[in-house]
Amino acid sequence: MNIPLLDLKRQYYGxxxxxxxxxxxxFESQSFILGKRGQDLEKKVADCxxxxxxxxxxxxxxxxxxxxxxxxxGPGDAVLTTPFTFFATAGAIHNxxxxxxxxxxxxxxxxxxxxxxxEFLEGRSLAPGHAGQPASLLKSGRVRAxxxxxxxxxxxxxxxxxxxxxxxxxxxxEDAAQSIGSSQTGGVGLLQSRPAGSLGDAGAISFFPSKNxxxxxxxxxxxxxxxxxxxxxxxxxxxxxxxxxxxxxxxWNSRLDEIQAAVLLxxxxxxxxxxxxxxxNAALYLRLLEEWDLTEYCRPPAVASGxxxxxxxxxxxxxxxxxxxxxxxxxxVGSDIYYPIPLHLQKCFSHLGYAAGDCPxxxxxxxxxxxxxxxxxxxxxxxxxxxxxxxxxxxxxSG
Numbered sequence: 212m213n214i215p216l217l218d219l220k221r222q223y224y225g226x227x228x229x230x231x232x233x234x235x236x237x238f239e240s241q242s243f244i245l246g247k248r249g250q251d252l253e254k255k256v257a258d259c260x261x262x263x264x265x266x267x268x269x270x271x272x273x274x275x276x277x278x279x280x281x282x283x284x285g286p287g288d289a290v291l292t293t294p295f296t297f298f299a300t301a302g303a304i305h306n307x308x309x310x311x312x313x314x315x316x317x318x319x320x321x322x323x324x325x326x327x328x329x330e331f332l333e334g335r336s337l338a339p340g341h342a343g344q345p346a347s348l349l350k351s352g353r354v355r356a357x358x359x360x361x362x363x364x365x366x367x368x369x370x371x372x373x374x375x376x377x378x379x380x381x382x383x384x385e386d387a388a389q390s391i392g393s394s395q396t397g398g399v400g401l402l403q404s405r406p407a408g409s410l411g412d413a414g415a416i417s418f419f420p421s422k423n424x425x426x427x428x429x430x431x432x433x434x435x436x437x438x439x440x441x442x443x444x445x446x447x448x449x450x451x452x453x454x455x456x457x458x459x460x461x462x463w464n465s466r467l468d469e470i471q472a473a474v475l476l477x478x479x480x481x482x483x484x485x486x487x488x489x490x491x492n493a494a495l496y497l498r499l500l501e502e503w504d505l506t507e508y509c510r511p512p513a514v515a516s517g518x519x520x521x522x523x524x525x526x527x528x529x530x531x532x533x534x535x536x537x538x539x540x541x542x543x544v545g546s547d548i549y550y551p552i553p554l555h556l557q558k559c560f561s562h563l564g565y566a567a568g569d570c571p572x573x574x575x576x577x578x579x580x581x582x583x584x585x586x587x588x589x590x591x592x593x594x595x596x597x598x599x600x601x602x603x604x605x606x607x608x609s610g
Contacts, residue, residue, distance in 0.1 A: 216545030221588035233473040248472035264441035267467025271388040271417020274431035275303035281443040282382045292358040293323040294553040295573040313555040315570040319513040325371035356382040361390035364523040383411035389523040397517030408434040430471040488587035489522040499598040525585035
């Protein structure tokens with residue numbers, strides 16, 4: 212049995228007629244940029260995220276980049292973030308001329324740890340390679356923002372992070388690339404359930420094809436409760452222009468096209484069902500790992516109380532990770548590593564002066580994590596097959 216990590220064809224075949232009809236309407240209209248479908252999608256995503264404004268951009272990376280710029284982040288500023296995430300999170304900071312400061316993750320959830328943020332801002336720890344004490348950085352205004360990532364589809368500890376941001380006058384941008392449809396309640400200061408992207412100053416969403424809500428190419432969206440921020444984003448995504456051929460700033464060409472919007476409008480109506488299917492698949496994995504006495508070898512990150520996890524990835528910490536991955540591949544099971552090298556140890560950030568051991572929890576996770584198939588169309592039989600091969604691998608190793 213061949214079980215891929217992700218099979219988008221299964222999803223497509225189930226909605227093929229809807230997709231093709233929606234795309235056909237775009238071609239018949241010959242309206243491809245900033246048209247009605249894009250506006251409809253923005254309204255529906257805003258409703259999904261429970262915010263007044265959502266603005267389509269060309270990619271999830273651009274959603275981060277433009278949001279940071281709209282929040283006033285620029286050359287020489289510092290943004291505190293996690294090293295255990297996809298590269299775009301830190302790349303967007305760098306490409307604005309700002310400095311990513313990497314702080315370690317929570318060992319249970321793998322999300323940015325609020326305690327590490329507080330330690331840094333209180334001067335009880337200093338990120339290597341960054342000149343000056345945290346107090347002087349704050350006084351000079353160079354530390355401008357917090358950028359938590361809702362990793363794998365689970366929200367970071369936003370109640371605590373928002374309180375830190377308010378205490379130190381820092382903007383908060385949620386990297387919600389992997390988490391549209393997730394929510395959180397019961398955390399510090401969070402009495403009601405709130406969707407990903409709705410809590411900070413802005414949220415950045417990705418529509419990359421592998422996401423729970425994926426397009427037929429690149430695409431992204433910025434969601435926000437702030438009208439001033441929405442107006443800034445609206446200008447920055449069209450070369451810094453509010454009125455045609457008149458440019459207040461130098462922005463970007465970053466617009467979600469109508470074909471992507473047409474595809475995403477169809478898929479958005481199915482998203483709650485798909486997210487629940489992922490949750491059901493994750494629950495079956497967890498039950499089988501427990502029943503088959505594999506939790507000693509295979510441990511998923513914890514789901515924080517009050518979090519509605521939508522499992523963009525189902526990730527486990529495993530012993531002998533690379534050997535297990537090869538064994539699964541030999542038996543037709545797809546898997547991947549999210550992420551093999553933490554960002555503070557990437558070659559392109561070597562000038563920041565980080566070294567092995569500076570973010571030990573992230574480094575340990577990078578050696579142990581393995582993502583298993585969890586896409587909505589995955590069958591219970593396939594999940595049992597995956598866990599069966601995992602059991603055979605560890606039984607063989609112990610033998």
